[in-house]
Amino acid sequence: MERIPILKVGEFLLVSIQVDMHDRLAMSLQDDLTAKLVATRAKGVLIDISSLDMVDSFIGRMLGHMAAMAGALGAKAVVVGMQPAVAITIVELGMALTEVRTALNVDKGMALLQSLVAKSCSMDNHDCHEK
Amino acid sequence: MTIATSHRIADILTRHEQPILEAWLREQLVALSARQDLISEADLRRQSAEFLALFTSACRSGNITDITAPEWKQSCSNLGNVSRSRATQGFSPSETATFVFSLKQPFFSRLRQELGGDAAGLAEEMWNATVLLDKLGLYTTEVHQKAREEVIKLQQAEMLELSTPVVKLWDGIIALPLIGTLDSGRTNIMMENLLQSIVDTGSDIAIVDITGVPTVDTLVAQYLLKMVAAARLMGAECIICGIRPQIAQTMVHLGVEFGNVVTKASLADALAYAFRQIGCTVSKQTSRS
Amino acid sequence: MTATKSRTMPLDSCEEIVHLRQTTRSWMAEQRFTLVEQTKMMTATSELARNAVVYGGGGSAKLELLEGSGRMGIRVVVEDQGPGIADIGQAMTDHFTSGQGMGLGLGGAKRLVDDFEIRSEPGKGTVVSITKWK
Known part of the structure; x- marks a missing residue:
């Protein structure tokens, strides 16, 4: 079955959604992501949606869920690369996605993740520098 | 009946194309005397000659009533181009329609010369020609208006672009x-x-x-x-x-x-x-x- | 108003939702709708198609290219033979949902298009028609 690859980049995971999402694919992505977060103990997830040409309420909800799941597993999530037309449509649709952090591109997303992780490390120092 | 008359019109047009063109051009130059800034005499002559040739050959087809028929397609598209170019050049709708309406006078006087002896025939041909030229004249106005609307739409879009600079x-x-x-x-x-x-x-x-x-x-x-x-x-x-x-x-x-x-x-x-x-x-x- | 082109597609699986919205987009791209218009229509189509597949137990969609009175448009009619909707007014509000959705489906789809029509009869099914004009 077709799956969306999840790459490990340093202490972060990178999910790049390149295909038009259908519902089953979205469900399996959530399974894969949570499993990989636990297995790699990654500190953050970058979800690149620059190739997505639409985000409906289902995919929007999936993005929200992925961010919340990452949060529950002690990681930060950032969605990057949303296209202008997609952003306008989501707002008109009535979804705010306020729970999802965003950045313009992968570079800026990476920098944001780093600063978020550094901030949370300084707050609880003990479980961060264990390597 | 219609066929016979249409042949008469086509025949007269074919035989006297050159003098009709000259007289028509004179009419137009008088009517447009104030607009010499917009179009040169050479252009006007070219446009008129082209249209008159197409008009004559369309009349020869025998159909002189329905300008939406395929025989008239070339004449109408030529006329459409003339109207569109005049609309963008800044001619008014009536100045544009004058292109066709000013053909009436030279055309009718030629009909009178040729059919002068046959009162009934002359009246009939005049009527046919009037109806036909009116239709074509209205057609130019329609195209002119559409072309103006397009210009306005384009300007609106341009203004919107200009009014939102980032x-x-x-x-x-x-x-x-x-x-x-x-x-x-x-x-x-x-x-x-x-x-x-x-x-x-x-x-x-x-x-x-x-x-x-x-x-x-x-x-x-x-x-x-x-x-x-x-x-x-x-x-x-x-x-x-x-x-x-x-x-x-x-x-x-x-x-x-x-x-x-x-x-x-x-x-x-x-x-x-x-x-x-x-x-x-x-x-x-x-x-x- | 006449349909110059039309196509009926089945809607029974989530892959067919994707296929429908991609076809909608390519038809609109051919007619030179703007990217934002394409995206809005495609998203609305996706919402309705999902409703039909998930809550209506499957159905069909008809895509139509419309032309008339100087304008041009695209219409998608999604039809299912599912349980239907008893209170359409309530179903249109943003936070109403009968399933696991966010409840933006119908109300959201309506905001994304120019014309929106819905007919539903409990026990018989639902027909929703959306149109975007150029």
Whole structure:
């Protein structure tokens, strides 16, 4: 079955959604992501949606869920690369996605993740520098 | 019956094409004497000769009543081109229609010369020719109007583009100065322009300056909030500034709220905030050497 | 108003939702609708198609290219034979949902298009038609 690859980049995971999402694919992505977060103990997830040409309420909800799941597993999530037309449509649709952090591109997303992780490390120092 | 008459018209046109053309050109030059700035005599002669040739060959087909028929396709498209070019050159609809109507006089006098002895035949041909030329004249007006509408649409689109300029203030900071009343058509284009510029310039901060917006009611506030929400989804922060004292008052009276959106009184305040956000400091040089 | 082009597509699986919205987009791209218009229509189509597949137990969609009185448009009619909707007014509000959705489906789709029509009969099914004009 077709799956969306999840790459490990340093202490972060990178999910790049390149295909038009259908519902089953979205469900399996959530399974894969949570499993990989636990297995790699990654500190953050970058979800690149620059190739997505639409985000409906289902995919929007999936993005929200992925961010919340990452949060529950002690990681930060950032969605990057949303296209202008997609952003306008989501707002008109009535979804705010306020729970999802965003950045313009992968570079800026990476920098944001780093600063978020550094901030949370300084707050609880003990479980961060264990390597 | 119709066939016989149409042959008479076609026959007369074919035999006297050159003198009819000359007389027609004289008519037009008189009618358009005030518009010599818009079209040269040579162009007018070329257009007239082309159309008259097509008109004659269409008449020869035998159909002189239905100009939507395939026999008339070439004449109509030629006439359409003439009308369109005149519409863009700035001719009025009646000046454009004159192109066809001025053919009546030379054409009719030729008919009179040829059919003078046959009163009934002459009356019939005159009627046929009048109906035909009227149809073609109205057709030019229709095309002229459509062409004008296209010009207007194009200008409107251009104006919309011009009225929403996005400017880069600094690396990572862009601004959209808004001037004039905001309606849904304008805000849609604005929003698209702003968001696309955010992508193109890789800016983290977009400042929307509403100093030039006369009123901010709930609808306008809604547009602005949508713009802020869409920018945030893409990963950029949108600041609204230029809220004049009266606007701040009416906003409160109308119950307009900007919620969590950062708003500043002036563009300078917004820029200072933006600099802080991207980690830039502005300082005055203490001494000049 | 006449349909110059039309196509009926089945809607029984989530892959067919993707196929429908991609076809909608390519038809609109051919007619030179703007990117934002394409995205809005495609998103609205996706919402309705998902409703039909998930809550309506599957159905069909008809895509039509419309032309008349000087304008041009695209229409998508999504039909299912599912349980239907008893209170359409309530179903249109933003936070109403009978399933696991966010409840933006119908109300959201309506905001994304120019014309929106819905007919539903409990026990018989639902027909929703959306149109975007150029």
